[in-house]
Amino acid sequence: MARFSLTTPLYYVNARPHIGSAYTTMAADALARFAALRGDAVLLVTGTDEHGQKIQRTAQEQGVPPQVHCDRMVAEFQALWQKLNIHWHRFSRTTDPRHGVIVKEFFQRVWDKGDIYLHQQQGWYCVACEEFKDERELLPERYCPLHPHLQVEWRDEPNYFFRLSQYQHQLEDLYQNQPDFIQPEARRNEVLKFVAQGLADFSISRLHLDWGFPVPVDPQQVIYVWFDALLGYLTALVEPDAEPSLAQATQTWWPVDVHLIGKDILRFHAVYWPAMLLSAELPLPKRIFAHGFLTKDGQKMSKSLGNIVDPFHLVNEYGSDALRYYFLKEIELGKDGDFNEERFIQTVNADLANDLGNLLNRTLKLVHKYCGGCVPAVTVPQDNPLAVLAEDLGVQVAQAYRELALHRACLLPLSLAQRANKWMDEQAPWQLAKTGEPATLAAVLYSLLEAVRLAAYLLSPVIPQTSTRIYQQLGYPIDFDRQPLLDYHQQARWGALPPGQAVAAPEPVFLRLGLPKVMKS
């Protein structure tokens, strides 16, 4: 059996989950579900990154110990993932003691390799970035350009450094030999440019901080949050009942097929992380895919603009299928995308309620009226336009998923539903019933049912609840949120619907969304 493993980032728990994290996680979940649909053994890893000064200070401000703060945030993340119908297999927390074991072993390996050394570092430090900043990139009065409300702090301390510079050529070879290691192309170009300029060693420890794992060779220091966080991907792969070790972690699911990330953390994943793994002599992940950023009504989201989109609010208001569909179909993964509530509602209504849902509804009504509520037993002609369109739809959708082209993976099945609506009007089965052509009528209705079925099946990784309702109305006792137990190669093709199967009474599978009150007026 083929294996497919992928990760979302381990989200930083300094705040409640935002729409960007939700976007990544929805995309990852759809990818994982599709792999599972095809029968692969799948492991979807998500989790949280909980160390670092910023967390320590946030907790302090709230007057709670850091661990309590982290536990609270983790509960929020998990609650949101549940609401969004995310099926994760491992939730990796960097404060897990098991993670400490992995970090220690990894550090030791890199240390033994001679890739870690002590060096006095001084400069301006941004606590929010957890990074040293060049004086000239600072705003007036030494505010961080990325965190304009925060002043940087002067630091002069010995830190442990990782010899990133040693790995420049190996990294360049990697990018060269494996052109799809970093995707999309534009992001790859950025990394190539960055690496070509020469790589500086980076510090992997911090002094005067106790929220983190101690440096094994120097307990005065704490391991830098990013070094720690990236290793969380490995810890996640340790079997739950096994003793944590790198050997264990890399036994089954490593290397992962995809690290799905936002473009803001590309450098850590495409440069630092592979270098760390090279140093530790571990295999590299197969692919890093960086998606774009979301805007709200064409504008950057920010607290000062007050236009932050709250994922909890959206999912409570509209449900998970609608959100998943909008974000995955309307925005090309890898490009920036916009959330506009009106466009969201229009899209979802047009596609899911009108084109797909209503197609099932109108067809079922006729099946009950003219075929006794059973899938008609007929032979559909080879040249049936729906059958022709469906011919290699499963293959095309699989290809789209392979490329992480989720928007195409949505568009393809939808186009079948759209063609089916058109064809239904052309055939006018209600007329066929009147003029007495039962064979033709049966073939038309069968084709329509089959078109909805296939579209629903191929869309199920994105809209599992809607697909489940469609399948159940078609007479299948299955739930895409549980093990579907259906053979992909059979279900992803035209003609899987068994003749004679009793169908349910038509019931809207996706209710049209209304505009929120504020927008109606």
Next chain:
RNA sequence: GGCUCAGUAGCUCAGCGGUAGAGCAGGGGACUCAUAAGCCCUUGGUCGCGUGUUCAAAUCACGCCUGAGCCA
């Protein structure tokens, strides 16, 4: 300052040398199986700006402008 990506109908985008396309939204119509859905027709664009190459440019080259981003 260097580099990357983008700028095409109200919105989201495709086209990437032969005088503009799709979906959604808007307008009209015929139908009736349907979640006032679907179907048909339709309004709508000096293809960011300028110069050049070419018989011919949204499509190539150069310059500029705007936006997003990477680096310094």
